[in-house]
Amino acid sequence: MTCDNCHQRPAKYHVTRVVNGERSEEDLCEECALQRGELAMQLQPSAAIHDLLAGLLEGAKPSLRQQEPQQQCPACGLARAEFARTGLLGCEACYTTFAETLRPLVRRVQGAGRHHGKVPAQAAAHAQDEAVASERLPGSAAPGRTATTPGSAETATARMKIGGLREQMQAAIAAEDFERAAALRDRIRALEGRSRDGHA
Amino acid sequence: MATPERVVPGWMTGGGPAADIALSTRLRLARNLAGEPFPPRQDGTAASRVLQRVGAAVAALPQDHGAYRIVRMADLEGPDRQTLVEQHLISPLLALRATGAVALRADESVSIMINEEDHLRIQALLPGLQCAEALRVADAVDDALNASLEYAFSEEWGYLAASPANVGTGLRASVMMHLPGLVLAGQAAPLFSNLAQMGVVVRGLHGEGSAAVGNLFQISNQVSLGLAEEEIATSLQAIGRQVVDRERSAREWLFANRRTQIEDRVARAYGLLTNARLVPSAEAAALLSDLRLGIDLHVLPHLDPSLFNELLVRTRPAFLQAAAGDQDHPAVRDALRATLIRQRIAQAERRSGKD
Numbered sequence: 001m002t003c004d005n006c007h008q009r010p011a012k013y014h015v016t017r018v019v020n021g022e023r024s025e026e027d028l029c030e031e032c033a034l035q036r037g038e039l040a041m042q043l044q045p046s047a048a049i050h051d052l053l054a055g056l057l058e059g060a061k062p063s064l065r066q067q068e069p070q071q072q073c074p075a076c077g078l079a080r081a082e083f084a085r086t087g088l089l090g091c092e093a094c095y096t097t098f099a100e101t102l103r104p105l106v107r108r109v110q111g112a113g114r115h116h117g118k119v120p121a122q123a124a125a126h127a128q129d130e131a132v133a134s135e136r137l138p139g140s141a142a143p144g145r146t147a148t149t150p151g152s153a154e155t156a157t158a159r160m161k162i163g164g165l166r167e168q169m170q171a172a173i174a175a176e177d178f179e180r181a182a183a184l185r186d187r188i189r190a191l192e193g194r195s196r197d198g199h200a
Numbered sequence: 201m202a203t204p205e206r207v208v209p210g211w212m213t214g215g216g217p218a219a220d221i222a223l224s225t226r227l228r229l230a231r232n233l234a235g236e237p238f239p240p241r242q243d244g245t246a247a248s249r250v251l252q253r254v255g256a257a258v259a260a261l262p263q264d265h266g267a268y269r270i271v272r273m274a275d276l277e278g279p280d281r282q283t284l285v286e287q288h289l290i291s292p293l294l295a296l297r298a299t300g301a302v303a304l305r306a307d308e309s310v311s312i313m314i315n316e317e318d319h320l321r322i323q324a325l326l327p328g329l330q331c332a333e334a335l336r337v338a339d340a341v342d343d344a345l346n347a348s349l350e351y352a353f354s355e356e357w358g359y360l361a362a363s364p365a366n367v368g369t370g371l372r373a374s375v376m377m378h379l380p381g382l383v384l385a386g387q388a389a390p391l392f393s394n395l396a397q398m399g400v401v402v403r404g405l406h407g408e409g410s411a412a413v414g415n416l417f418q419i420s421n422q423v424s425l426g427l428a429e430e431e432i433a434t435s436l437q438a439i440g441r442q443v444v445d446r447e448r449s450a451r452e453w454l455f456a457n458r459r460t461q462i463e464d465r466v467a468r469a470y471g472l473l474t475n476a477r478l479v480p481s482a483e484a485a486a487l488l489s490d491l492r493l494g495i496d497l498h499v500l501p502h503l504d505p506s507l508f509n510e511l512l513v514r515t516r517p518a519f520l521q522a523a524a525g526d527q528d529h530p531a532v533r534d535a536l537r538a539t540l541i542r543q544r545i546a547q548a549e550r551r552s553g554k555d
């Protein structure tokens with residue numbers, strides 16, 4: 001086999017990359033691999049773990065796969081199948097959306113299921129806000145959800161929604177569609193008001 | 201304009217605890233901002249917003265944190281990005297991301313990667329084996345940034361990362377080790393498989409498994425969830441210490457029992473490096489490893505060990521590519537590499553008064 005880059009020297013390294021969710025594979029000779037920094041790439045232990053995760057997901061028991069068929073994250077739109085392909089999640093709400101899939105996987109990869117480390121100073125201050133916000137947000141928690149931080153999923157989803165709306169608003173402004181931009185601004189304000197202090 | 205050539209991270213100067221074997225310790229914390237999609241699902245607008253927010257937070261760091269400059273990947277040429285990778289200041293993944301950026305502390309001991317796989321990768325890079333100190337440095341930056349940035353966090357999963365493999369503490373520590381003694385004594389492979397059972401990942405820096413080019417290995421923790429940050433750092437430090445001790449005894453054994461072979465190996469490497477006119481990258485890595493072993497074993501007592509660390513980085517392809525400019529071609533680079541090595545060894549010898 002010859003190198004995919006120079007087509008001259010014999011290929012020595014099989015390089016698999018997952019960049020922005022796109023997987024690519026190449027066979028490179030040493031010189032080309034070094035030149036492109038591909039060998040330094042192997043420094044990243046997480047790359048191998050992504051592959052492992054994706055493999056575990058693809059090979060998951062049918063019962064596991066059926067638990068969340070066709071599931072999609074309401075906040076960022078990540079589909080379960082895409083997560084299975086890349087091993088990467090799209091946003092904080094994904095952790096709640098795919099919680100049932102994630103728990104056994106994380107336990108296998110990490111050997112543990114619960115965080116025992118540092119807690120950000122800011123998260124503690126916001127915990128109360130989130131509990132309040134969850135009561136006010138429309139659409140109550142899905143049945144059977146056993147999040148340990150009640151309301152955090154809904155708050156996360158609301159925050160992601162706000163982010164998405166902001167983007168749409170900026171696009172509307174760029175397209176000089178000010179009517180739509182104003183409507184989006186009002187929706188953002190309404191959401192922000194609710195998740196922050198309850199003044200809907 | 202950024203000039204990565206002038207960047208000299210502390211580890212390249214060759215100091216620090218057990219620095220004859222443990223060249224550097226890197227520790228990073230993965231963090232994501234609340235309310236923003238993770239970089240793998242980010243569009244251009246979301247990426248610039250994150251960059252702007254993190255940039256403001258970095259600018260707001262207290263003065264005792266030192267000065268930072270922010271370098272955007274989009275503003276750098278390929279070889280300049282790769283140079284930052286070769287100096288271990290950024291990851292190869294960041295170099296590939298057009299929306300990526302890095303905030304570099306003036307002393308190069310901290311680099312904050314922005315929009316890599318996670319919004320933030322706070323990295324401390326220190327010379328020698330010092331996991332606890334690296335944690336202290338990264339942790340202080342993390343606290344200071346958290347004062348103005350809210351992180352995605354859950355009680356169950358800890359710090360939320362794009363990859364479930366990084367969830368929890370978001371912590372990965374790696375020690376770069378030069379292990380020619382263990383490799384030559386045939387003890388590397390069995391040791392590495394023992395380490396794997398202790399939750400430690402060993403990777404060749406350039407190459408695969410125990411046959412890594414240049415005998416350089418990266419030893420890191422596999423697990424980021426379920427343990428406190430200090431526990432991860434302390435256990436990697438203890439394992440690193442053991443590897444250092446094993447390497448030292450392997451060298452002692454080799455020098456006592458295979459002295460002529462070792463001296464011959466070092467002398468050949470010295471002869472080639474001071475005379476060859478074309479030195480390819482992989483050969484340079486292998487010969488420099490032998491040279492460093494000779495320095496450590498006092499076969500070449502007149503050379504300073506920091507020469508090895510410096511040449512290790514300066515003989516990498518991107519560094520030379522930047523120097524070669526328009527004439528860049530593998531053969532040109534091999535010639536430049538050979539010249540650079542000859543000149544630097546000659547300089548070092550003049551300074552130490554040999555000849």
Ligand SMILES: [Zn+2]
Binds near residue numbers: 004007031
């Ligand atoms: Zn090639």
Ligand SMILES: [Zn+2]
Binds near residue numbers: 074
């Ligand atoms: Zn999501």
